[in-house]
Amino acid sequence: MRQRSNAEWLTALRAGDQNQADALADLRELVLGAIIKFLARNETPGGSSLDHDLHQMAEDCAQEAIILIQSKLEQFRGESKFTTWAYSIAVRVTLGELRRRRWQKAAVDRARLGEDMPIWPTDAPEPERSLERQQAWALLARLIENSLTPLQRKALVAHAFQGMPLDLVAEWLGGNRNSIYKLIHDARKRLKAALLSKGITHQDIIATFDSPRRETYLSDDGKTFQSQSVSYTVESGS
Amino acid sequence: MKQKEFARLLDTIFAAKSGEEMSCTDYFDSLPRYAELEASGVDAAAALPEVRHHMHQCPECEEVYLGLLALVRAEKMADRA
Numbered sequence: 661m662r663q664r665s666n667a668e669w670l671t672a673l674r675a676g677d678q679n680q681a682d683a684l685a686d687l688r689e690l691v692l693g694a695i696i697k698f699l700a701r702n703e704t705p706g707g708s709s710l711d712h713d714l715h716q717m718a719e720d721c722a723q724e725a726i727i728l729i730q731s732k733l734e735q736f737r738g739e740s741k742f743t744t745w746a747y748s749i750a751v752r753v754t755l756g757e758l759r760r761r762r763w764q765k766a767a768v769d770r771a772r773l774g775e776d777m778p779i780w781p782t783d784a785p786e787p788e789r790s791l792e793r794q795q796a797w798a799l800l801a802r803l804i805e806n807s808l809t810p811l812q813r814k815a816l817v818a819h820a821f822q823g824m825p826l827d828l829v830a831e832w833l834g835g836n837r838n839s840i841y842k843l844i845h846d847a848r849k850r851l852k853a854a855l856l857s858k859g860i861t862h863q864d865i866i867a868t869f870d871s872p873r874r875e876t877y878l879s880d881d882g883k884t885f886q887s888q889s890v891s892y893t894v895e896s897g898s
Numbered sequence: 899m900k901q902k903e904f905a906r907l908l909d910t911i912f913a914a915k916s917g918e919e920m921s922c923t924d925y926f927d928s929l930p931r932y933a934e935l936e937a938s939g940v941d942a943a944a945a946l947p948e949v950r951h952h953m954h955q956c957p958e959c960e961e962v963y964l965g966l967l968a969l970v971r972a973e974k975m976a977d978r979a
Contacts, residue, residue, distance in 0.1 A: 697972065698965050740930035744970055748930050751965040759958070782904045820907050821899065826922070826958055838921040841956060848914035848955075855911070862912035870905040 661686050669742040673733060687729065690743055691750045692722040698751055703758070721757055725750040759825040768822045773832065774814030777801050778821055782869075796868045799858070800851075807854045812847035815840055903957075910955050925952040925959055933963060937970040 664672065664683070672683035695718045700707050703714060710718060729746050736745050769776065781797055804813060815833060818824040819840075824832070830840045855865070899907075928949045935942035943950035953960045 694969050697969060701968060702965070735927070737927065739928070740934045743973075744930040744934055744966070747969050748926065748933070748962065748966050751969070752926065752962050755958070755961055755965065778899070782899050782901045784901055823899075826956075838923055841922050842918075845914060845919050845955070848911045849916065851911045852914050862909070865908050865912075866905065869908065870901065 661689065664742075666736075666738055666742040670733060670736070673730065684726070687746065688722060688726055691725050691729075691746055692718060694747045694750050695721050695725070695754050698754055717757060718754075721750065721754045725753045728753065756825070756827055760828065763823070763825055763828060766823055768824070773822065773824070774818040776822070777804065777817060781821070792868055796865060799860075800855075800865075803851055803854045807850050808847050812843055812850070815843045816847045819844060906957065913951070913954060915951070919955065920948045920952045922952070922956065922959055925949060925956070926962070929959075929963060929966060933966045933970045936967055937974055 662682070664686075669683065669687075672679045673687070674680070675683075696710060696715075699710055699714050699718055704710060725746070728749050732749070736742065781800075804816065808816065811833065815829055818832070819826060819829050826837050826840055830836050833840065833843075835843075855861075928946055932942045932946050932949045935945055953963055
């Protein structure tokens with residue numbers, strides 16, 4: 661395969677002649693190869709070769725990625741190799757398809773989408789449900805119920821607790837991925853404020869549900885909060 | 899939901915910034931550079947902290963990064979061979 665600089669890729673893919681056909685054929689080979697590697701690494705035991713269904717999926721995702729890449733050439737900023745940019749689109753398309761397939765098989769009551777909070781948030785075994793954990797979960801569930809707008813609650817519950825992919829939440833509620841991300845971001849801000857107003861810090865709640873010494877992005881970033889004695893008891897009417 | 903997924907959700911609540919955050923679209927625009935920096939041994943999180951923050955807040959977007967990084971690293975190794 662011919663090696664190309666970023667400028668050569670862009671020129672060839674816009675050429676409208678044999679150069680474009682050659683570049684498209686090379687791009688397809690690279691993108692399909694990347695998707696096959698990605699699927700082999702993530703979707704097959706021990707990185708083995710793809711079965712017929714996964715191989716067909718790789719072909720379909722490569723085709724979709726090539727169309728997207730061609731439509732987005734103007735958006736390539738030249739901050740990376742052109743092929744890295746193309747791979748990022750290919751991975752995104754492939755993961756989108758995998759998530760869509762998983763969601764189709766998920767045992768979620770579609771009639772209760774965005775409505776049903778789980779009785780317990782994790783698959784932890786029964787003995788793990790200490791009284792403190794139960795109280796903390798009851799408080800968080802109450803805050804999700806009462807502190808968010810109906811739309812924020814629907815988006816958060818569907819995505820975080822029912823496992824609906826962001827792109828599908830966007831199709832369901834209207835809008836696009838960015839607007840749903842912002843909706844969930846606003847929901848998080850409200851929950852953070854509500855928890856802090858009750859004197860409950862990140863460190864408190866992580867210590868309740870998880871290991872207090874666990875390394876987190878927050879501690880990396882120096883944003884952990886002082887631990888304190890905390891009560892999760894839900895006040896009546898709150 | 900796995901325990902670690904729930905812990906991640908709790909992390910994202912407390913990591914939420916008071917203002918606006920980078921959108922998924924802007925994140926994807928910067929991701930190829932981020933992945934190449936990381937694959938080159940540069941501290942990409944320090945160079946592009948907003949990208950790192952979005953990655954933490956959006957597990958789906960982080961999954962794209964991890965897939966891309968593996969491809970970029972594999973390509974680098976193939977280039978050296």
